[in-house]
Amino acid sequence: MQTHTPTTPFGRRTMSLGMMASQAVAKSAPAGAQVQKWKVFQTIREARELIGATDRALAILNALLSFHPETELTGDGELIVWPSNEQLMARANGMPATTLRRHLAVLVDCGLIIRRDSPNGKRFARKGRGGQVEQAYGFDLAPIVARAGEFKELADTVRAEKNALRIAKERLTLLRRDIVKLIETGIEENVPGNWGRVYQTYQAIVCRLPRSAPRQLIEDICCDLHGLYTEILEVLESFAKTQNPDANESHSGRHIQNSNPDSIFESEDRSRNKNEAGGSAAETDNVRSLPKRELPLGIVLDACPNLRELTQGGEIRHWRDFLAAAELARPMLAISPSAWRDACEVMGEQHAAITLAAIYQRSDQINSAGGYLRSLTDKARDGKFSTWPMIMALLRAKLDADKSAEKTGHEPRSGGESGEGRLEVSEALLRSLNKPRS
Numbered sequence: 506m507q508t509h510t511p512t513t514p515f516g517r518r519t520m521s522l523g524m525m526a527s528q529a530v531a532k533s534a535p536a537g538a539q540v541q542k543w544k545v546f547q548t549i550r551e552a553r554e555l556i557g558a559t560d561r562a563l564a565i566l567n568a569l570l571s572f573h574p575e576t577e578l579t580g581d582g583e584l585i586v587w588p589s590n591e592q593l594m595a596r597a598n599g600m601p602a603t604t605l606r607r608h609l610a611v612l613v614d615c616g617l618i619i620r621r622d623s624p625n626g627k628r629f630a631r632k633g634r635g636g637q638v639e640q641a642y643g644f645d646l647a648p649i650v651a652r653a654g655e656f657k658e659l660a661d662t663v664r665a666e667k668n669a670l671r672i673a674k675e676r677l678t679l680l681r682r683d684i685v686k687l688i689e690t691g692i693e694e695n696v697p698g699n700w701g702r703v704y705q706t707y708q709a710i711v712c713r714l715p716r717s718a719p720r721q722l723i724e725d726i727c728c729d730l731h732g733l734y735t736e737i738l739e740v741l742e743s744f745a746k747t748q749n750p751d752a753n754e755s756h757s758g759r760h761i762q763n764s765n766p767d768s769i770f771e772s773e774d775r776s777r778n779k780n781e782a783g784g785s786a787a788e789t790d791n792v793r794s795l796p797k798r799e800l801p802l803g804i805v806l807d808a809c810p811n812l813r814e815l816t817q818g819g820e821i822r823h824w825r826d827f828l829a830a831a832e833l834a835r836p837m838l839a840i841s842p843s844a845w846r847d848a849c850e851v852m853g854e855q856h857a858a859i860t861l862a863a864i865y866q867r868s869d870q871i872n873s874a875g876g877y878l879r880s881l882t883d884k885a886r887d888g889k890f891s892t893w894p895m896i897m898a899l900l901r902a903k904l905d906a907d908k909s910a911e912k913t914g915h916e917p918r919s920g921g922e923s924g925e926g927r928l929e930v931s932e933a934l935l936r937s938l939n940k941p942r943s
Contacts, residue, residue, distance in 0.1 A: 527616035527648055534651035538580035542570050542646075545578075545653045549617070552659035557615045561600065562608040566617060568596035569644055578650045585621055587628035587643030609644075616652070619645040666720065673723040680730040681711065687737045692841045696744045704836040706733060800859060800896055802827060808899035809862040824855060831858035834865045838874035848882045852892075856885075859892045866899060 549556065550563055558566075572586040594600050600608075612618045623629065623642035630641040649656075684707055692700050710729045714722075806813070806821060813819045815833045816826060835845050840861070848857040860881055864874050871877050884890035 523614065523616070527613075527619055530616065530648060530651050532647075534580040534647060536581040538650050538653075540578050540650055540653045542573065542576060542578050542649070545649055545656060546570055548653075548656040548660040549649075552656055552663050555659045555663060556617070556656070557611075558617065559608060559611055561604060562611040562615070562617075564597050564600070565593065565605065565608050566612055568593050569618065569646065571596060573646065578646060580647075580650050583638055583641065584646040584650065585630075585641040585643050586646065587630055587641055589628060616648050619648060621645050670720045670723070673720050673727060676727050677723055677730070680727060680734055684730060684734050684737060687734070687741060688836060689842050691737070691741060692836070692839060693843065694741075694744075696741060698740055699839075701837040701839050703733070703737065708833070799855070800892060804900070805859055805862065805896055808896045808903065809859075809866040811866050812862045827862070828854060828858050831861045834861055838865060838868060840875040840878055844875050844879050844882070848878055848885075851882050851886045852890075856892050860895065863892070863895045863899060 546563075546567060549558070549566070553560070553563060569586055569588070572588045572592075573584070575582070578584060588596075590602060590605060594602065594605055597605065609618075613620060621642050621644070628643040630638045630643075633639045688700055688704055688707070690696075691698060691703075707730075710726060710733065713726060718726075802821075802824060805827070812827070812830050812834060813821055815830045815837075821827050821830060835842075838861070845857070845861075848860065851857075852860065860878065864871060864877060868874060881890050
């Protein structure tokens, strides 16, 4: 009895050239081809993004493979399975019927299965007198046998891409760690150089990284970071060669770590900065008489608006944002980690950040930000320093500048902020700031 193998789908489903191509590939499989169905399914699962299959579609394909009684699929064997939708839904963990039909179409479009629809669209098998299947209508798994080698190559490509991405991320992490620590080493060891500018260059490169970056972008950023890393390393190695060999850790002599913790700019005018940070005995008494409450964040930001430039979007809404901005400003001011650590231990992290923000606001007037911070830390340790007068002085200077601008007919400076976002100073604070200094 002659039979006909259907090539078109039942009902209103349309035929496409892609379906015809899948059927042609299935016919091209050699008769002796033999594959392990679960091994091929594993390669399909790994390469599903390149194939175009969805996770739900693979769940259905897994169910279809389970209906084939043999573990091995052969090119000359019976490869059509005919489960009903109810049976497929049960083996696909109760998938809804509409979802089942949609993802069956995905499997057909991806060329993983072929529809062999009966005249009435039902799936069944007609058997002969001996029980052998003479004609089956359902889903043909022949493309899995014919394309097994292709699926393996695609899976290898996906694995290679994942491995390359992992290596690129590892390289990025190592370069970032090395650059940051080398910059800190340059500041700690008083190596000549504009380390604040170097740190800004590093931040500009790293800021190009999105939350989820493709491999090519990561590799491009790694190339830029490697160039910066090479330059920093050459500077440090050249400086190390000019130093006393006894200071090298590889020698047997005693090595004193952090023997000169000041940055390259901190040693300059140290005594002058101490005098600048100091004051008369009357000023010390004023420090003790200051209010004990904390400075409001709004007042600090109004006095030190330049710190907003370091944040993304120019917004500082919470103290944690303020502390993060201060961490960015520290290397730009060439303040050594040891000086910053001492300030945080003595003043507290919040007051140390306020002090650093004030220094950053007046960075054009301060020759050695690191030395100035150490001087203020020493005074705070003796109870002779508070952030209140520093912030009030900045506010007073800002108000004086605004008054001068109003008298000359110019717009008052707002520190880069719009009028809507500026801090409204209360009348009591204005009277306090306008009091003549004794």
